[in-house]
Amino acid sequence: MTGTAPSELRSRMMRAVRSKNTTPELKLRRLLHRAGFRFRLHRKDLPGSPDLAFPSRKAVIFVHGCFWHGHDCKRGARAPKSNADYWRAKIARNVERDGRSLDGLQAAGWRAATVWECELKDADAVLARVTLFLGGSPMRKVQNFGDDRNKGSCVHCGGPNETVDHAPSVVLLDAPLPPDLPTSPSCAACNQGFSNDEAYLACLLECVVAGSADPAKIGREKIAALIRRRPSLAAELAALRREEGGRIAFSFDRQRVENVIVKLARCHVAYEINEPRTDEPDSVWFTPLEAMTEVQRQEFEDGGDDLAVWPEVGSRAMQRLLIVDDDAFGEGWLDVQPGRYRFRTSVDDGLRVRMVIRGYLACEVRWD
Numbered sequence: 001m002t003g004t005a006p007s008e009l010r011s012r013m014m015r016a017v018r019s020k021n022t023t024p025e026l027k028l029r030r031l032l033h034r035a036g037f038r039f040r041l042h043r044k045d046l047p048g049s050p051d052l053a054f055p056s057r058k059a060v061i062f063v064h065g066c067f068w069h070g071h072d073c074k075r076g077a078r079a080p081k082s083n084a085d086y087w088r089a090k091i092a093r094n095v096e097r098d099g100r101s102l103d104g105l106q107a108a109g110w111r112a113a114t115v116w117e118c119e120l121k122d123a124d125a126v127l128a129r130v131t132l133f134l135g136g137s138p139m140r141k142v143q144n145f146g147d148d149r150n151k152g153s154c155v156h157c158g159g160p161n162e163t164v165d166h167a168p169s170v171v172l173l174d175a176p177l178p179p180d181l182p183t184s185p186s187c188a189a190c191n192q193g194f195s196n197d198e199a200y201l202a203c204l205l206e207c208v209v210a211g212s213a214d215p216a217k218i219g220r221e222k223i224a225a226l227i228r229r230r231p232s233l234a235a236e237l238a239a240l241r242r243e244e245g246g247r248i249a250f251s252f253d254r255q256r257v258e259n260v261i262v263k264l265a266r267c268h269v270a271y272e273i274n275e276p277r278t279d280e281p282d283s284v285w286f287t288p289l290e291a292m293t294e295v296q297r298q299e300f301e302d303g304g305d306d307l308a309v310w311p312e313v314g315s316r317a318m319q320r321l322l323i324v325d326d327d328a329f330g331e332g333w334l335d336v337q338p339g340r341y342r343f344r345t346s347v348d349d350g351l352r353v354r355m356v357i358r359g360y361l362a363c364e365v366r367w368d
């Protein structure tokens, strides 16, 4: 600590106090996620912006650092060496604010629990306690969610539940299909509309990868057969191809590609996070993976949570994050079929779905 100006130290520690996505929090999130629990993060509309919220259970969890929130334990009792009065006052204010948050939550009908940093040394014990607090293991509930999700209304337009949509669409995958492909309720009109655009996108990507619209040159046999069966589609695809300065390029209908990407994202948020969103997303973005810079690629693959509030690089917390918690970046990618489709959902202040289609097209859809 010597050599650090008090003001600089203070602002660094202030940030540490306020930060979301701290190491203990990430640890608990991963523990609960693996156990099958699903939750929202840092809900600003609830008193104290609880770290984890379980809306269907009307329950929240705070993850507190022992020192900063005055836990009655060894770490919590540690006395700061310098500026002791300042820190004592600061911690007292935190404790007071925590109390007010708990009161506010209770008044609003929410149950709240605090998980302390020191408790996380015994992961099994924490999981047992939290499971009890939340009213039981999620496994049965996940099953029920699954049933409910498939009984609901069309995830795209809120219309009638007439059929199911697969996410990812079957046309994007090859046989044998992975078991238990997630499905979401859909109305017949949406389902039909999407299957045309999905076939369009699947074919377009094969043509781009092959550099040709000729079925004989297409890699995926299923798509080659589809193009052969549909001469009008074959003609449409052939018309997209052009040569530009010795390079082969395909122009395409951006709207049709976006339709598919948003459809997939809607299915994923409805199924994975139980958050059906029929409203328009705040952003839709896609680009070939190979067109990304290394930094963009890294951010796309690993950028899980709010990077802006992470500890500074080189700080001890950051080292722990990188060394002990090597998979600290959110909940990770789900590889539905290698080289065909992978995706990742994250929930923070908003919902975000990232997808890679055909190992080629990187996509992101956000609802803020």
Ligand SMILES: [Zn+2]
Residues within 6 Å of the ligand: 066, 071, 072, 073, 074, 075, 076, 116, 117, 118, 119
């Ligand atoms: Zn403690």
Ligand SMILES: [Zn+2]
Residues within 6 Å of the ligand: 154, 155, 156, 157, 158, 159, 160, 186, 187, 188, 189, 190, 191
């Ligand atoms: Zn619909």
